[in-house]
Amino acid sequence: MSETCVLVLDADPLPRLERLEGRARIVHADEKSLAERLPEADVLLVWDFLSNAVREAWPGEGARPRWVHTPSAGVDRLLPELAGSDVVLTNARGVFDQPIAEYVAGLVLAMAKDFFGSRELQRQRRWQHRETMRVGGSRAVVVGSGPIGRKIGRTLRGLGVQVDLVGRTQRDGDPEFGRVHGSGALHGLLGEADWVVCVAPLTEESRGMFDAAAFSRMKRSARFINVGRGQHVVEDDLVEALLSHRISGAALDVFMEEPLPVESRLWDVPGLLVSPHMSGDTVGWRNDLAEQFLDNFDRWYAGEPLLNVVDKDLGYVRAD
């Protein structure tokens, strides 16, 4: 096989690429030069996965790479544009499962035990005993039934939480969760949940699914956690739900606009924790992402089927 041209969307060098030596020629592009460089590429690695440049350059003029890999779980910055071509799209399925599950479990426990309240009282040098919530025996609805959602569900169950998993369509007989609910069941489930976790892929169906109607179904004591995409949430509706004490708290790791603008009112809504899209990013994550791409490149080079091929119509990797 002749040398493959791997085009990397990112100006900076990335880790571990020495593994490609002798098999691939590496070309870097930034958002500006991407369109011009695409025709020479066999493979596109969207290392800067927060960029919209690929979508904007697609389909464009000339040859297109046959394979596009994004080192993210979500592919919403590439679709629907790539769906119209026969390019093979792969993602980072698997890398973020454990980190995001730990992050969500941490948020659940931190909110149950009111750590943020303790921190604020500490700032004020106030000793104020409170009774906290027992997590064991509480109930969670996890929206998103891919590997990350499943790992979140498994982790919360390990803490004694009853978990309902919600996917696009209902399926029964799941070996771990029994029934995975379809999205139509969501509103019915919300009223029972102490914790509502969003980790769904962003699709036309899921966009804006957490709106005033959804928040109005939740318990007043419920907490909402979003580690999916900012566009899953109607942010103004969430702010209103928090200000009116319709729900008790929320944590957002993702936002409509990222970085969150300094003037956004989300920064200081009472009961809302803001974090900068980092739930999956543990030390060494860039190495893990590079290794995952390189493992798939080995398969590509050997003519074997790629792993983690995204169903471009669904917007995620179809479950086996």
Place this chain on the structure above:
Amino acid sequence: MSETCVLVLDADPLPRLERLEGRARIVHADEKSLAERLPEADVLLVWDFLSNAVREAWPGEGARPRWVHTPSAGVDRLLPELAGSDVVLTNARGVFDQPIAEYVAGLVLAMAKDFFGSRELQRQRRWQHRETMRVGGSRAVVVGSGPIGRKIGRTLRGLGVQVDLVGRTQRDGDPEFGRVHGSGALHGLLGEADWVVCVAPLTEESRGMFDAAAFSRMKRSARFINVGRGQHVVEDDLVEALLSHRISGAALDVFMEEPLPVESRLWDVPGLLVSPHMSGDTVGWRNDLAEQFLDNFDRWYAGEPLLNVVDKDLGYVRAD
């Protein structure tokens, strides 16, 4: 059996005592009147378990109750004074296991994911992505091998943490943990730990065990959590370890002096989370504690052996 006199150390009424109707007469005492009331009591319920009044009134003049129950896990406010008499001492073994395990797991995750850093950056409206720590695969040393320590160990293991449990004496063949290390092994274990958790009973042996020598054995990246007793820690040594970055962080739920005085320097040591002795206190905990006492009273009244009898020489309930 004639009516039993139950003396309650606490001015306020407590929950669920209607279960005693017809079997016991309930008398309340406060710290001042305790000594005077003790001779008429068959049973002493130390409802105000943060008080030192029992120790101060013991042995005193006249008859003593035959049974003393404290609704706490630790009995350090009653010993060694009660050890010299033949009174039966029982404690709240069991009630705090799950709440404290959740609390510690929450602290581990919150520190790993830097939630407190995110909160502070949020106050400053700063979007600053950081890489966080993967909890799975990290290592913890849990000092205290009673039911709370075991439950903490079990919960952390459920999150993928490797756990070493340290008790007073080494024992092998533990069905869950294999070897439970003896306290002599502690310093050797500290160098491997990402998390050091203190939940030991306070005894002459364990007092001050977390001192400069102990902190000097820990990794610079280690975090220390104390949900045992304030007297386990040489607070000045901990402050020094944090200020000199000898260790990376700590969370104290218990203190030498409680409530922590407003002028204490512990309130604003960087990297130290202060909370007001609440790790075990989930909503409904007072009911749970009352029910536990009442269940034991049923046994007492029926002439059956009591549960959770403390070995007054050891300072805790001996493992089965």
